[in-house]
Amino acid sequence: MSTRPHILIAGGGIGGLTAAMILAQNGGHVELFERAPRLSEIGAGLQLSPNAMQVHAAIGTHADICNVGFAPEYAALRHYKTGDIHLKTHLKDTARASFGQDYIHIHRADLQRILITAAQAAGVAFRLGTTVQNFHQTQDRITLTTDCGEFTGDVLIGADGTRSALRSIINPNSAPRFTGQIAWRGTLPTNAVPQGLLAPAANVWMGPSRHFVAYYLRGGELINFIAVEERRGWTEESWSLKGDPANLRRTFDGWDAAVTQIIDATPETYLWGLFDHAPLPHWTQGRAALLGDAAHPMLPFMAQGAAMATEDAWVIAHHILKAASSNTCFEPALNAYEQARKPRASKLQAISRRNAKLFHEAGGLGLALRYAKLKAANSLPTLQHMKIAPIYGMDVVKNFPIG
Numbered sequence: 146m147s148t149r150p151h152i153l154i155a156g157g158g159i160g161g162l163t164a165a166m167i168l169a170q171n172g173g174h175v176e177l178f179e180r181a182p183r184l185s186e187i188g189a190g191l192q193l194s195p196n197a198m199q200v201h202a203a204i205g206t207h208a209d210i211c212n213v214g215f216a217p218e219y220a221a222l223r224h225y226k227t228g229d230i231h232l233k234t235h236l237k238d239t240a241r242a243s244f245g246q247d248y249i250h251i252h253r254a255d256l257q258r259i260l261i262t263a264a265q266a267a268g269v270a271f272r273l274g275t276t277v278q279n280f281h282q283t284q285d286r287i288t289l290t291t292d293c294g295e296f297t298g299d300v301l302i303g304a305d306g307t308r309s310a311l312r313s314i315i316n317p318n319s320a321p322r323f324t325g326q327i328a329w330r331g332t333l334p335t336n337a338v339p340q341g342l343l344a345p346a347a348n349v350w351m352g353p354s355r356h357f358v359a360y361y362l363r364g365g366e367l368i369n370f371i372a373v374e375e376r377r378g379w380t381e382e383s384w385s386l387k388g389d390p391a392n393l394r395r396t397f398d399g400w401d402a403a404v405t406q407i408i409d410a411t412p413e414t415y416l417w418g419l420f421d422h423a424p425l426p427h428w429t430q431g432r433a434a435l436l437g438d439a440a441h442p443m444l445p446f447m448a449q450g451a452a453m454a455t456e457d458a459w460v461i462a463h464h465i466l467k468a469a470s471s472n473t474c475f476e477p478a479l480n481a482y483e484q485a486r487k488p489r490a491s492k493l494q495a496i497s498r499r500n501a502k503l504f505h506e507a508g509g510l511g512l513a514l515r516y517a518k519l520k521a522a523n524s525l526p527t528l529q530h531m532k533i534a535p536i537y538g539m540d541v542v543k544n545f546p547i548g
């Protein structure tokens with residue numbers, strides 16, 4: 146084993162790029178394999194909570210993210226017809242004091258651009274247009290098989306997303322399950338709707354069997370939305386399937402004016418099916434380990450998918466670099482990473498699943514009760530804080546030091 150570890154990373158999404166950058170910044174020789182011929186993304190928003198921003202502060206991307214993002218004043222759970230707030234969590238003025246870092250909304254394409262620039266500056270070697278297929282290993286090395294040939298290194302990180310090829314090799318019997326929910330997403334210029342229509346917050350309208358999320362991006366220039374509806378079946382696996390805006394309009398007919406006016410002003414929408422996964426039996430196999438959605442795909446109802454991939458990236462880098470510097474084996478290092486991360490990721494998977502129920506009460510008495518419970522929670526801010534502090538207050542940078 147070399148003291149300068151040679152790390153192969155499958156997947157150039159949020160988790161793969163972040164891990165590549167941290168490892169390269171700290172002396173790793175990193176090769177990143179991405180099936181897309183260009184690292185570009187179609188539009189969508191991401192919420193970066195303080196636990197993710199801790200990592201960005203440590204790797205030097207925090208300022209760029211704040212510059213192109215939007216800091217929401219608060220998060221609001223609203224009545225679907227009136228828009229009345231049932232539960233409000235202050236963010237902008239309190240996130241740093243309460244959780245140690247900022248809370249930022251960012252366009253996925255902007256985050257990806259920032260990470261690519263930083264990874265290139267750190268010396269990551271990109272192999273684009275390369276689809277990862279399989280791997281095999283000896284006691285000393287691991288070899289990745291791709292459609293462009295074989296590549297050998299010390300460690301392989303599988304960051305190849307929700308439909309990970311490497312996950313199905315490490316866990317042959319695992320397949321994601323369609324949750325019965327589909328999501329529409331879209332972005333639109335803020336000046337396409339009346340000024341002040343959307344509060345400067347992470348807004349969620351909860352209605353019968355559906356919900357609608359909307360917030361600002363790019364300093365307030367853009368509005369991003371995600372609308373979730375229940376459906377029986379879904380086979381399409383694409384992230385870029387176009388949806389019919391007229392259908393979306395019908396689905397949210399009669400909702401709060403902020404929702405319907407945002408939909409009316411939306412030129413195009415995309416649709417994707419929401420898949421869920423029970424915690425995987427294995428995240429690692431010898432010198433290979435999964436990370437991000439490949440290890441723990443989760444529903445977007447806690448907005449923690451990207452944050453968990455970012456935390457994973459820091460923690461796996463900590464363990465790999467520690468093993469390399471002490472000249473010890475990588476297998477136990479990867480097992481230690483799995484042990485450190487699995488309980489937290491599994492918990493977030495479960496919370497996201499629970500929120501699906503909270504957001505999608507069918508209507509009638511159940512919905513009224515849900516609103517009443519939220520109002521009660523709103524009057525107990527300390528209790529509310531205790532619930533989110535373990536999520537947003539996690540600081541992997543402090544807990545798993547590098548360098």
Ligand SMILES: Cc1cc2nc3c(=O)[nH]c(=O)nc-3n(C[C@H](O)[C@H](O)[C@H](O)COP(=O)(O)OP(=O)(O)OC[C@H]3O[C@@H](n4cnc5c(N)ncnc54)[C@H](O)[C@@H]3O)c2cc1C
Pocket residue numbers: 155156157158159160161178179180181186187189190191192253275276277278304305306307308309310371384436437438439445448449450451454
């Ligand atoms: C288009 C899109 C929009 C999203 N919108 C939101 C959102 O609004 N809110 C939210 O909370 N979460 C959203 N998510 C989910 C969130 O971004 C993920 O939780 C987060 O990106 C996880 O990071 P990851 O690195 O594990 O996976 P990803 O960021 O999905 O990256 C996986 C990468 O692996 C590549 N890849 C896949 N298979 C192979 C292969 N065989 N060989 C080589 N490369 C491969 C993919 O092209 C991709 O670049 C979105 C994801 C996508 C893809």
